[in-house]
Amino acid sequence: MSVKGKEEWRKWLKFSCTACGNCCRGTIVLITAADVRRLMEGTGRPAKEFVKFFSNVEMPKRDSLWINLGKRRVAMGLRWETKPKRCMFLDNETNMCTVYESRPVTCRTHPFDLTTNDNWGVTKLGISDIVECPHEWDGDHTLRDIKKAERWNCDQVGEFEEQVKAWNRKRSGKRTADEFLKFCGLA
Ligand code: SF4
Ligand code: SF4
Secondary structure (H helix, E strand, C coil), X not given: CCHHHHCHHHHHHHCEXXXXXXXXXXXXXXXXXXXXXXXXXXXXXXXXXXXXXXXXCCCCCCCCCCEEECCEEEEEEECEXXXXXXXXXXXXXXXXXXXXXXXXXXXHHCCEEEEECCCCCEEEEXXXXXXXXXXXXXXXXXXXXXXXXXXXXXXXXHHHHHHHHHHHHCCCCCCCHHHHHHHCCCC
16 A cells, blocks of 8 residues: 555545534533633633533443432533524524633544554544534644644543542532532532
8 A cells, every 4th residue: 555545544634624513513512620610711601601411422331421420420511502402602693613712622623533553643534423524625734733632632531530530439428510510629
């Protein structure tokens, strides 16, 4: 196989978003405590105004981001508007993100799907197929920037997994959503 053939995935560096808004409408956006903190600072709003705990998320049963709230098992995400269904921070008229500078890290890595080796060498790049993505091909992304966002995401998720683990192990106190936010220093 030629080098060009082996690295055919490089074509995705030319990906460009057409701002259709599909990815802010089609999926629940899971967030970490660091995302919440950044959004609180950026919007001046308390966490409970934009955080929601979802039990209907497609996530493996043993995923370390499941939070135990009494008898419920939930994942932390951004609240939704229902008419029409979308992330509460999406402007439905312009399709623009109203918290762009403070948006969750997962929104920054989307829609790239990066595969790396143990040393963060890229072995493959693609894009998510979680929603229909009517993109163009006139983008100018660099692997450096895509990796930087992905590493940020991994670090942030790793830190949050430790917080969730500590919460799930806790044997005393109330197990409510408010208490979880307090436990994470978000309320
Ligand atoms: S925070 Fe912004 S980018 Fe992320 S899903 Fe919501 S509207 Fe879209
Ligand atoms: S679905 Fe694709 S083109 Fe549409 S906003 Fe998301 S990334 Fe951009």
